[in-house]
Amino acid sequence: MSIQDKEFSLEAVPQSSRKGFWNILAVMLSLSFFSASMWSGGTLGEGLSFTSFILIVLAGNLILGLYTGALAYIAAKTGLSTHLLARYAFGKKGSYITSFLLASTQVCWFGVGLAMFAVPVSVATGINVFVLIGVFGALMTISSIFGLKALAILGFISVPTIALLGTYSMTDAVNSMGGMESLLLYEPAQSMSIALALTICVGSFISAGTLTPDFTRFAKSTKSAVSSSIIAFFLGNSLMFLFGAVGAMAFGIADISEVMLLQGLMIPAIIVLGLNIWTTNDSALYASGLGFANIFKLPKKYIVVFNGILGTIAAMWLYNNFVGFLTLLGSALPSIGAIILADYFLVRRGKYAAYGTMEFKSLNHVAIVAWIAGVALANFVPGIPPLNALIGTIIIYTAGMKLAASKETSAVQLTTKDEVVRDY
Template identity: 65%
Template sequence: MKKVDKEFSLQPVPQSNRRGFWKMLAVMMGLTFFSASMLSGGELGMGLTFTQFILVVLAGNLILGLYTGALAYIASKTGLSTHLLARYAFGEKGSYLPSFLLAATQVGWFGVGAAMFAVPVHAVTGINEYTLVILSGLLMTATAFFGMKALTVLSLIAVPAIAILGSFSAMNATETAGGLQALMDYQPIEAMGIAAALTVCIGSFVSAGTLTPDFARFAKTKRTAVSTTIIAFFIGNSLMFLFGAIGTFAFGLSDISEVMFMQGLIIPAIIVLGLNIWTTNDNALYASGLGFSNITKISKDKVVIFNGIVGTIMAMWLYNNFMGFLTILGSTLPSVGAIILADYFILKKGSYVPFEMMKFKVINWIAVCSWVGGVLVAQLVPGIPPINGIIGTAVIYVAVTKAIEKISEITQVNQKEKGELVNDH
């Protein structure tokens, strides 16, 4: 008997396997409970007044919410992952480029995440770092193997636990720093510009946000997909930024788990740190499995096990040597999302041929070149790089596609006219 792929790695998710609002909200909140956002929150907290911080975080998460919400809409309507959606714009083999970039980045961050759990826990407990890496890596791989059901259960446990314990710690830290009034009165020693602050806020999650369709495709309705995604960014991501800012202000530490260690809350700190990284790493490993499955046509389950083992083995090396490169690699991902959005909403006017009936190009070189152009725009044009990259990529892709279509139409008309002239003679 042929085994059924319950994660629908290479096909649309049928309506019978979709999930309602609360389960989808838990998964999307788990995605946005991201340790790196706390580090970014700490960076913003040091360079902005508290009022500026709140405004920047709300504005940044609004932009992230619009970007990821639009991707969630497409995913829910089509039932397709980021990688299968990429086939429409990039072509079947052309989609291997975004799939490889997305999947390789997520395997890298999975390894870094395992080390980010092991290093501080080793510091306070004395347990060997490599033992912690292996145990956490294997446990995270096991839950990612079981797919969306396991992600949902994990998120339903992790999200409230992180929110409650983290908020308790943040309130204590606020009191230690002199209360809410002290936060409101804070003046940064070196002020950060608003454009730079928005770059930090948006850039911290825009790459992972490009993977939103991998999860939102399971939403029962488009409204559920979009609303849960936007709510997750406004609550989940904003909370992570707030934890980071308060921790930095009170103790000079942006990670809420490190703040809890300082407060003597050892067990709660390990729980918060573990659950936070666990939800992030499970989502990363799940998404990487879908990406490499698109390339290899091997089922997601088998790819997840392989990726988890690789990420676990390389965890400490990635943590010590590779984080900068992963950040650079991640900066190339928003252009992928921009091309998917532009292709669906502008060129295809909000409607794709059903996946099973679609005959894909092998490679759409316009999309590949537009991706390169968009990455260059993000790096070279002044302003806010993530926004520059998304808008620049979309403009290039649409403009070049329409220009080539126009040239093709003119050529066909000219050839037809020449043929008619020859026939007349």
């Protein structure tokens, strides 16, 4: 690995390079200020009463907070990214599979997000959409090269800006409904089931949440890593859902950028959408760089540039053709996080050998089977898909590893007895 790689793509982050609570919180908040969460909030707003919406968002973000907080704890304890942590559970070559899935998904989402910003801005301003994609794709790629430092700076700028403009839009929407009393009395024209609502709330971010270790590995302590993750979801993600939902309840439109345009807030709409997608896309490129670095053993910054160019070139194609596939692919990611959690907390009891001294298996077949089973549970079993994947994968992996350990012990005992008999 190049000594110039200051993002520690292929090693644990040393304590000397760790960051304080506020830096990590800014990064995690910018990660949770996610455009899809606003649109998902709008979808919930069209199908739930305001009271039901609040309960669903609190429950969903509790699940997300616990999931990402647990991953953040492991990352801060070990200093390792999601991709390097995967080596303990999946094996060295097994981690290449997970890294490819995680990294490829993030590159695709970068392209989709880029087009999601360029298309409405082009409609509002008349600027050619491909010019906007090229310019903003280049700018997002450049800022992502600088790693966690750039993400923290962008977070300090974008988070309060989005919060202020979103609050203004939400307040205006409430006033247009007749005030808080009308909002509290709001009933949707067509109700949404609790299971579907919780699936939308949790599912909108659990795939990206699987990459939490990529950012929280820089935390100086497990306390700051866990608390910043939980705060980011209860504050950041809840706000995003709230902004989208209230606009949908007032105007019947799930897309907050369209709501802002109706409110006569074209410039704020562009700013909110731009900053929102910029922070998400930078995080996506950063995470994709770490994933492919695990496979190709190249410094992250070179991979980030390549991924940014690829995502920019393919942006409109991804926007028009790939969202459905990405959603399906996203259902494959929570099981990866579940296996990492089960391996660390349940199988190895929080005792990982230092990364530099660890000799990894080539491939852990139990992890692969558990991952496939988790994807199947998410897609084909009734219930709440993200929870099906998380709980089912944890149970299958833990049981599988204990069964494998039992067989190994039995094999060793049989070999020993056979040697004793032959010696006799």
